[in-house]
Amino acid sequence: xxxxxxxxxxxxxxxxxxxxxxxxxxxxxxxxxxxxxxxxxxxxxxxxxxxxxxxxxxxxxxxxxxxxxxxxxxxxxxxxxxxxxxxxxxxxxxxxxxxxxxxxxxxxxxxxxxxxxxxxxxxxxxxxxxxxxxxxxxxxxxxxxxxxxxxxxxxxxxxxxxxxxxxxxxxxxxxxxxxxxxxxxxxxxxxxxxxxxxxxxxxxxxxxxxxxxxxxxxxxxxxxxxxxxxxxxxxxxxxxxxxxxxxxxxxxxxxxxxxxx
Amino acid sequence: xxxxxxxxxxxxxxxxxxxxxxxxxxxxxxxxxxxxxxxxxxxxxxxxxxxxxxxxxxxxxxxxxxxxxxxxxxxxxxxxxxxxxxxxxxxxxxxxxxxxxxxxxxxxxxxxxxxxxxxxxxxxxxxxxxxxxxxxxxxxxxxxxxxxxxxxxxxxxxxxxxxxxxxxxxxxxxx
Numbered sequence: 001x002x003x004x005x006x007x008x009x010x011x012x013x014x015x016x017x018x019x020x021x022x023x024x025x026x027x028x029x030x031x032x033x034x035x036x037x038x039x040x041x042x043x044x045x046x047x048x049x050x051x052x053x054x055x056x057x058x059x060x061x062x063x064x065x066x067x068x069x070x071x072x073x074x075x076x077x078x079x080x081x082x083x084x085x086x087x088x089x090x091x092x093x094x095x096x097x098x099x100x101x102x103x104x105x106x107x108x109x110x111x112x113x114x115x116x117x118x119x120x121x122x123x124x125x126x127x128x129x130x131x132x133x134x135x136x137x138x139x140x141x142x143x144x145x146x147x148x149x150x151x152x153x154x155x156x157x158x159x160x161x162x163x164x165x166x167x168x169x170x171x172x173x174x175x176x177x178x179x180x181x182x183x184x185x186x187x188x189x190x191x192x193x194x195x196x197x198x199x200x201x202x203x204x205x206x207x208x209x210x211x212x213x214x215x216x217x218x219x220x221x222x223x224x225x226x227x228x229x230x231x232x233x234x235x236x237x238x239x240x241x242x243x244x245x246x247x248x249x250x251x252x253x254x255x256x257x258x259x260x261x
Numbered sequence: 262x263x264x265x266x267x268x269x270x271x272x273x274x275x276x277x278x279x280x281x282x283x284x285x286x287x288x289x290x291x292x293x294x295x296x297x298x299x300x301x302x303x304x305x306x307x308x309x310x311x312x313x314x315x316x317x318x319x320x321x322x323x324x325x326x327x328x329x330x331x332x333x334x335x336x337x338x339x340x341x342x343x344x345x346x347x348x349x350x351x352x353x354x355x356x357x358x359x360x361x362x363x364x365x366x367x368x369x370x371x372x373x374x375x376x377x378x379x380x381x382x383x384x385x386x387x388x389x390x391x392x393x394x395x396x397x398x399x400x401x402x403x404x405x406x407x408x409x410x411x412x413x414x415x416x417x418x419x420x421x422x423x424x425x426x427x428x429x430x431x432x433x434x435x436x
Contacts (some may be wrong), residue, residue, distance in 0.1 A: 001284075010390075010405050013412070017383055019390070045412045048419070051365045056282050056385055061276035068277070068291060072272050073298045114398045169307055 007031045012038070033054065045203040049250045117210035118234060122218035122227035124182040125203035125236035128189055129223055132178070133199050133239070140176030140191050150177050154188035154204070160233055162188050162204055165256040170249045172200060184208065200239030200246065202253060207234040215250060217243055226250035265305050268314040269298065275315075275386055276322050283326050284383050285370040293329055297322040319388065322394045323378060330374060368418040376411035379404055 007028060013029045014020045032039040066072060132139050142150035147164055155161050157179055162173055172192035180189045180203070187205035207213075207229045215228035218236075224246050225238035235257060237250040265421050276297060280290035303310075308317050318326060378397055382388040383404075390408075394401040 009409055013405065013408055014390075016412075041416075044416055048365070048415055052282075052369060052380075052384050055366045056278050059281050062274075062277070064273055064277075067295050068273055068298065070266050070273070070298060070302075073295070074266070074302050077299065077302050169304060193373060200283065209349040 003027045003031070013045075015044060016049055035251065042133075044126055058219055117207050118207070118213045118216065118227045118229055118236075119218070120184060121182075121203065121205065121207070121210075121229070121234040122216075122225050122236045122238075123220065124184070124187065124205075125201065125225055125227065125238040126218070126220035126223045128180050128182075128187075128203055129199075129201045129225075129238045130220075132180075132189065133201055133223075134189065139199070141178035143176040144174045146176065147174070154179055157186040158205055160191075160206060163257065164190055165202070165253045167192055167249060167252065170252060172249070175199070186194060198239070198241065200237065200241060200249065203236045203238070205234055207232050210234070215254065217247075219243070230254075264300070269301055269318065272315050272318050273298070276318060277413045279319065279381055279386055280322060280326060282366055282369060283323075283377060284329060285366075286397075289329060289333075293322060293325050296325050313392070316388070316395055319382065319392075320398075321384070323382075323396055327374065327378075365419065368415055371418055372411055372414055376407050376414065379407040380411035380415065383408055384408065 003026045004023075004027065011020065011024065011028050015032075020028060032042060040194075058234065102248070113247050119120060142153070151162055151164065154177070164177075167174070171194045173194070175191040175193050177188060177190040180187050182203075182205060187203050190202045190204070191199060192201070193199045210229050211232040213229040215226050218227060222240050222245045223238055224241065225236050226243075226246060227234065227236035235253065237246060239246055241249075244253075273294065276294045277291065280293045281287055285291050286292065297318060301318055308314070369380065372380065375397075379393055382393045382396060383390065388396065390401055390404050394404045395406065399407075
C-alpha cells in the first residue's frame with residue numbers, strides 16, 4: 001500500500017485527536033490495520049484521551065463562582081477610577097490648607113525620611129533617578145537580556161524576590177537595572193524607556209517601617225513619583241513624566257508586583 | 262463592552278478546567294483564572310484584532326499558571342488538603358480499576374510541566390496544534406514531540422497500576 005504521503009507520528013497523533021481530514025484519516029486507518037502493534041498503541045492513546053476528558057468534564061460543568069463572574073470583574077476594574085476622583089478632591093483640599101499647614105507637613109515628611117519610611121523611599125528613588133535616569137552611557141549595569149541575572153543579584157542583596165513588571169502596554173520597554181545604595185540599605189533599580197527615549201524607574205527595597213502603606217504621590221523638582229509598600233516591600237515609581245501619566249503606570253506596577261510579593 | 266463579555270464568558274469554564282488540571286489545586290486555579298480575566302478586561306484593546314480570543318485567554322492563563330508553579334516550587338511543594346483525594350492517601354488495590362477518574366488526572370499531574378500543558382490543551386481543550394504552539398510560544402514541532410512524550414509517559418504512569426502518587430507519601434492529612 002502506498003500513501004499520498006508517508007505516515008508520520010504527527011499523523012498518528014492527529015488521528016487520536018480527530019484532527020485529520022477524511023482522506024488522510026482513512027489512509028491512517030489502512031496503515032493501522034496493517035500494523036497491529038502501532039494500532040494498539042494508538043488505541044491506548046485514544047482511551048487515555050477519553051479518560052482525561054471524562055475525568056475533567058465535571059469541572060467545566062460547575063457553576064461559575066462569583067469571583068470569576070465577568071460582570072463583577074469588569075465592575076471591579078471601574079471602581080479604582082471612581083476612587084481617584086476622591087483623591088483629587090482630597091488633594092484640592094490639601095492645597096487650600098497648604099498655606100498654613102505646608103511647613104508642618106514638610107517637617108513630617110523629613111521626619112519620616114529619616115526613619116526610612118515610604119517618604120524616604122520616594123526621596124531615594126528620586127535621587128537615584130536623578131543620577132542614572134539621565135545617564136546616556138551606563139544607565140544600567142545589567143541590560144534587559146540579562147534580566148535573570150539582574151533579578152538574582154537584586155534578590156540576593158535585598159532578601160526578597162523581585163519581578164520585572166511588564167510596562168509595554170504603557171509604551172515603556174524594560175532597559176535593565178542595577179543595585180543601588182540608600183541610607184536604608186541596598187535597593188534594586190529597574191529602568192524603562194519609551195519610544196521617545198523618556199525614562200522612568202522603579203526602586204524596590206525592604207521596609208523596616210511603613211511596611212504596608214497606601215500609594216502616595218511625591219515630587220522632587222521635575223521628578224515625580226508614586227511610592228507604596230506592601231508586605232514589607234517598598235516600591236517607588238519615578239520619572240520626569242507628569243503625575244497624570246505616571247499614576248496609571250504605578251498602578252500597573254503595583255498590580256503586577258502584587259502577584260509576586 | 263458587550264462584545265468583550267460575549268467573547269470571553271463562553272471560555273471561562275474551559276479556562277477553569279485547564280487551570281485546575283494543570284496546577285492541581287482548585288483554589289489556586291480559580292485565582293489564576295480570576296487574574297486572567299482581570300488582565301483580559303484591562304488589556305482588551307491591546308489584543309491582536311485578528312487573533313482568536315480563546316487562544317489569547319489561554320496564553321495569558323498558561324503564563325500565569327507557569328509563574329505560579331515556579332513560585333510554588335521555590336516555596337517547596339505543597340499539596341492542598343482538599344485536593345488530596347482518596348487516591349493520594351490510600352493505595353488502590355491491584356484488583357481495582359487502574360483507570361479511576363481521579364487517578365488519571367493525578368497521573369497527568371505527574372507529567373513534566375511542559376508535557377502536561379501540551380497534553381491538556383490538545384487532548385482536553387481541543388486546541389489545534391498550531392494554536393497550542395502559539396499559546397506555549399514554541400515551534401509546532403516541539404508541540405508534537407512533547408505531545409508524543411506526554412502520551413507515552415502517561416501510559417506508563419497509568420500502567421504502573423494507577424498509583425502514580427503512591428510512591429511518595431503525603432504527610433499532610435492533619436485533621
